[in-house]
Amino acid sequence: MNLESVIGITKKRLFWPLFTFGIILLFDFLAIPGFFSIQFRDGNFFGRPVDILNRGSVYAILAVGMTLVIATGGIDISVGSVLAISGAIVATMLGSGFEAKIPMLLCILAAVGVCTIIGCWNGLLVSKIGVQPVVATLILMVAGRGIAQLITGGNIPTTQYQPFTYVAGFIPGIPLPTSVFIAAVVVISALLVTKKTALGMFIEAMGINSKASRFSGIKVSRLIFMTYAFAGLCAGIAGLIACSQIKAADANNAGLLIEMDAILAVAIGGTSLAGGRFSIGASVIGALILQTLTTTLYALGVSPLALNVVKALVVIAICLIQAEEFRKKIAEMVYRERSVKNAKA
C-alpha cells in the first residue's frame, strides 16, 4: 500500500470515528484485563461489551434522529425532555402492578405517538413559523419536564410488569438485550430510507443551501418538519428503553442533558453542526464511543464525581484528533522538527 492510498482512506467519512473507537478499544484491551470477557448465563450474554451495546442503544437512537435534524442545519435540544415524557406516559399507563392496566402495546404506541406529535410541534415552529431551532426546541426542553411531571402527578411511577422489562432486558430465549435489536432496526431503517430514496441527498442539499434547494424543487419546509418529527419519534423510542432500564419514570432526571450527548455523538461522527453532509453510521459510532468511554472510566474506578471532568478531557482529545486543522498543525510540527534534526546532522 502506498502513501497516497493511505491518505485516501483517511479522507473516508467513517475513518476518523472508527479510528478513535479503535484506539479506545485498544486501550481497554491493554489496560483493563477482562474488559472484553463475555459470559453466557441462562441463555443470555453478559459482560461489558453487551452492556455498552445495551446502554449505548439509547444514545444511538437519539443520535440517528439528531443527525438528520443537524444535517438540515437545525438542532433539537428537547430530546431529553421528550424522552422523559415517553417514559412518564408508558409507566403511568402500565401502572405499578405486576399486571398491565392497559395492554402494553397500546401504552407503547401512545408514548411514541405523543413524542412524535411533540416532534411535529418543534418542526412546525422551525419550518413554518421560522423560529430559530435552538429557541424553538428550548421551549420543550424546559416545558417538557413539566409536562412529564403532570403526567406522573409529581411521583416517580414504577412498573413491575414483566414484559416491559424485556425492552431494556432479555426476551427469554434471546441471547442479546432487546434494546440492541430496537436500535438496530432504527439505524437500519434510517439508513435504508436516506440511501435508497433521494431523502439523504435532499437533506444534505438543504443543509448546504436551503434557498437553492427550494429553487431546485425540494419541499424544504416539509422536509425540515419531517426531520423534527422523526427526532421526536426517536426520543420516544429511546424513552421506552430508558424507562425499562430502571423500571421507573423519573420526570426530572430521566435523560437529563442527554440531548448534549446526542449532539456530541453526531459531532464526533464528523457531521458538521452547520448542516450539510451527514453520516448516520458515523453518528452511531460516535454514540458507541461515548458509551464505551463511560463504561471504561467506571471500569478504571474513576469516581462518579470526577467522571464528567475526565470524560470532558477525553472528548476534547477526540475532537482535536478529528479536526483536520489540528492534524495539519501536528504534521507540520513533526515535519519541522525532523528537518531541523536533519539539518543538524
Added chain:
Amino acid sequence: MEKSTVLLEMTGISKVFPGVRALQNVDFRLRAGEIHALMGENGAGKSTLIKVLTGVYGRDAGTMSLEGEQITVKSPQEAQSAGISTVYQEVNLCPNLSVAENIYIGREPMKFGRIDWREINKRAKDALARLELDIDVTKVLNTYSVAVQQMVAIARAVDIKAKVLVLDEPTSSLDENEVEKLFEIMKKLKSNGIGIIFVTHFLDQVYQICDRITVLKNGELIGEYEISQLPRYELVSRMLGKEVDEFAALENSKVFNKQGKKPFIEAKNVGRRGTINCFNLSLVEGEVLGLTGLLGSGRTEMARLFFGADKIDSGELVIDGNRVHLNSPIDAINNEIAFCPEDRKQEGVIGDLSVRENIILALQTKRGIADRLTRKEQEKIADDYIRLLNIKVSSPEQLLKNLSGGNQQKVILARWLVTRPRLLILDEPTRGIDVGTKTEIQKLVLGLAGEGLAVMFISSELDETVRCCNHVAVLRDRNMIGELYGENANQTTIMQTIAGGAKQ
C-alpha cells in the same frame, strides 16, 4: 516615479489543485504607476494567480519579489503588511459593523488603551472623501448599496498604504457613474505610483483605463502586451485561442415567426403587489423572449412569478389552455418550467454537493423523493451533460464550489436541461462569465429554442438581448410598458421604449 520601474515580479508560478493544473509556469510583471489588466476566460487562472499573490493559496513553484526583494506571502495578512491590498468581487467586509469600523478593523487608532472612536470616524470620513464619497460613516455598512460597500472596500484597501492594489472584478456591481468615479480614483492612485492589477470581464473598461494587458489561458501565460499594440479583436482571439466568428451564428434568431402558433404559456393580468404590476404576456414554443429594462424595473420579479418562486396575487397563468397554480418552484418544475436564478451563489449553487449531484438534483425532485435515480443513471446523466456543455471538471465527483464561476453556471444550466423543460427562464445567465463561455451559452440557448424550447431571457446587456431574442418585453418601474418583435427589437427601439415613457 519612473514608469518602467518593476514593482512586482512573479516568475514561474505554478499551482496544482487535485486533478487540475491551475497555473503553470506563469510570469507576471507589474510596474509602478501602471494599471495592468489581467485577462482570460473562466478557469484561465486569473483568480488563482491573484490568490497566490495575496497569500490565500500557497504556490507550488516560482518566486515573487516586491521592489526587488524576494517575498514569501503565507497569508492575506502578510500580503497586506507587505503592501499588497485586494478588493474582491464579492464585498468581503462585515455588514453588521459601521462603515468606519470596516475601514479600520484590525488597526484601530488607540487612545489611553481604548479605541479612539472620534479619530476613527474622522479618518474614515477623510478616506471616503478622497474617493469623493460623502456618507455617514457611523451607519452600519448593510444600510448602503452594494456599490457604496464596494467603494468602502476600496477606501479600506487604499488606506492600508498599499504599493500594489488588486481589484478583482470591482465593477460588476457598479453602475456607469460609479465606474467613472472608480476610474478617476484609479488614475489618481496610479499617479501616486501605485501599481494596480485590474481583473474584469468588460473589454470597454480595459481599453478605457489600462496601460498593459496580461493574458492567461488554461493556467498558462499567453503574453504581456501594451494596450496600444493589442486591438480588441486580437485580445479576444488570444483569450479564446481561436478566431472568433463574431457571433455570426447567432443571427438566425430574427427570422422566427410567431404567427399562427398557439401560445404555450400565457400570463393574463398577472401581478404581485409591491413587486410587479399586472401584465399580459404569452410565449409560444421555440420563442426567445427577452425581458429588458433598467435595474430594478421588475424583470427578475416578473420571471419569479413564472417559476412559483413568488406567488401571484392577481390574474392567472395558463399553460396549454389550462389554468395553473404555481405555489412553489416544484409546481413550476412539474409544469416543465425551469429557472436559472440571477444570484447564482445564493439560489443556484449547492457548493458542498458534487457536480453529479448538482446536475441531477432538479430531475430527482421532479421524479419525487421515492423514485431515486440509481447511481449508474446519475453518473450517465452527469457524464452526458458535462460533455454536452463542455464543463471543465476533474471528475463528476468534484465539489461544485471548487469550479470556476462559468463552469458553475453551466452545471446549473445542466441541472435544468436534464429536466427537459418546455420553458427555460434565464436570469442574467452570462453575468460574470468570460466571453467564450458567454457565446457558448448563447449558442446553446438558441439551439434549444430551435428545437422548440421556449426561453425567457433576462440580461442587463442590451446587445446580448438583441442578439438572442426574437421578442422583447420592456419594463420600467415595475410595469410592462411595451413589446417589440423581430427586426423591431433592436437597441435603438428598446432604448427609446425605456426612455420614451419617462417624458410623459
